[in-house]
Amino acid sequence: MRSIVATLCASGILLTASIATAHHGWGNYDAAQVLTLTGTIRAMTYANPHGTLTLEVPGKTWTVTLAPPFRMQNRGLPAEALKAGTTVTVVGYPSRSDPSEMRAERITVENQTTELR
Amino acid sequence: MEHGGGPHWALALEQSALAQALRESLFLYPLANVLHVLAVATLLGSIAVFDLRVLGLGRGVAVDALARLALPIAASALCVAVPTGIAMFVAEAPAYVRNPVFLTKIGLIAVAAVNIAVFHSGPLREIKHFAKEPPRLARAGAAASLGLWLAAVAAGRLIAYY
Numbered sequence: 320m321r322s323i324v325a326t327l328c329a330s331g332i333l334l335t336a337s338i339a340t341a342h343h344g345w346g347n348y349d350a351a352q353v354l355t356l357t358g359t360i361r362a363m364t365y366a367n368p369h370g371t372l373t374l375e376v377p378g379k380t381w382t383v384t385l386a387p388p389f390r391m392q393n394r395g396l397p398a399e400a401l402k403a404g405t406t407v408t409v410v411g412y413p414s415r416s417d418p419s420e421m422r423a424e425r426i427t428v429e430n431q432t433t434e435l436r
Numbered sequence: 437m438e439h440g441g442g443p444h445w446a447l448a449l450e451q452s453a454l455a456q457a458l459r460e461s462l463f464l465y466p467l468a469n470v471l472h473v474l475a476v477a478t479l480l481g482s483i484a485v486f487d488l489r490v491l492g493l494g495r496g497v498a499v500d501a502l503a504r505l506a507l508p509i510a511a512s513a514l515c516v517a518v519p520t521g522i523a524m525f526v527a528e529a530p531a532y533v534r535n536p537v538f539l540t541k542i543g544l545i546a547v548a549a550v551n552i553a554v555f556h557s558g559p560l561r562e563i564k565h566f567a568k569e570p571p572r573l574a575r576a577g578a579a580a581s582l583g584l585w586l587a588a589v590a591a592g593r594l595i596a597y598y
Contacts, residue, residue, distance in 0.1 A: 320493070347598075366459035366460060367458060367459050367460075367461075367465030367466075367527060368465060368528070387465075387466070388460075389462045389463065
């Protein structure tokens with residue numbers, strides 16, 4: 320019994336350590352390709368599990384995945400700050416599966432930058 | 437909310453008042469999420485202790501007494517896990533219906549439920565006689581239960597990554 324517990328503990332530590340050294344990306348988003356998009360909000364959902372923007376930039380319309388509403392509210396980014404028609408800049412990573420989606424790391428609205436992660 | 441289609445019933449669920457409240461309220465969705473995690477932790481913990489006992493660990497613990505403690509705890513936890521899970525499901529029903537890991541999780545839970553029914557209709561009735569050596573059928577059920585619930589919880593956590 321004691322040796323089973325010791326083995327499980329040791330393999331857990333080893334596994335975590337190997338993941339920590341191997342980890343580069345960020346799930347389904349390509350962290351190697353940082354996008355900075357400035358555009359106009361066409362639609363917004365301030366909804367769980369995470370908010371989204373439909374952001375029109377010259378030549379393309381993006382779906383921008385934001386943070387959970389509770390976090391955005393907490394960090395001083397209420398729904399009212401993200402009304403349609405507002406110009407914003409988002410910095411984030413493109414989705415590997417949906418070429419029109421990106422996940423925002425931070426968003427700048429009128430000189431106020433909010434970290435979303 | 438994800439874009440893209442889905443079956444009619446899933447789209448209808450997503451338009452329900454409950455789903456809208458969950459998406460729009462700042463605290464409802466996180467609350468459901470926290471309760472779901474606590475319930476799942478309690479469920480898996482109590483089930484694992486019982487299954488491991490049936491499989492032969494901790495022979496000093498009376499298996500029928502353990503069943504009277506662990507199984508009601510598991511059942512109560514399930515009663516919290518299911519409604520909180522449904523709440524999070526309806527908030528984005530079409531996206532979940534498209535998610536292969538979510539479907540895997542539901543499949544695993546369905547098989548685990550059948551396993552529970554079989555265990556209750558058979559081996560559990562003879563639990564008083566498990567003391568020395570639980571019958572082979574009981575041990576098979578316990579092993580299946582442990583594997584199914586571990587896999588279901590793992591799949592549940594992985595939904596967000598697919």
